[in-house]
Amino acid sequence: QVRLVQSGAEVKKPGASVRVSCQASGYTFTSYTINWVRQAPGQGLEWMGWITPYNGDTNYAQRLQGRVSMTTDTATSTAYMELRSLKSDDTAIYYCARDGDTLVAFDIWGQGTMVTVSS
């Protein structure tokens, strides 16, 4: 069964950093790009960027450049997303999602990780 399982909820203070993990199972981890998408409370979906586990290539949304880093550990089939200098409007559910096969969009999603930024 193909799955993405994310780490648990986090509460952080403004200015801090958070790292969310996303462990893949049921498929060859290095064969599919992982995207990160977030959703503020009651709002829509925002793409944050992607990472290709095969070679570590990344592509970040411009508005997050300099604050976000995406990495992978192929030994454990885990993707990580770190967001730095947190602000209150970074409060959101963070999802990892797998790119599907050729021309297929985000076919497998993690369950989401709630990140709350509050003083």
Added chain:
Amino acid sequence: EIVLTQSPGTLSLSPGERATLSCRASLSVSRNSLAWYQQKPGQAPRLLISYTSIRATGIPDRFSGSGSGTDFTLTISRLEPEDFAVYYCQQYGTSPLTFGGGTKVEIK
């Protein structure tokens, strides 16, 4: 950046009725790389349609997608009770990838 505008914002329909959801792009979507997702409260989005009209695995055939260029449509031929949810379109042909603001399909 390609801006996706979904309409209507809310669609109030009864089970058994037909739902037609629109997604309009500010620029032509590369290779018709337009997807639709369904999201229910407290759940992650679920892929319905890729590449404008290709249903994802396990998606019933009452869901269909159409369109090209800048205008795309998701049609639910006969609404089932489990179809009441929020629907998002996404273009994934050009970076940055972008999502529409969503259409909520609610029970009338």
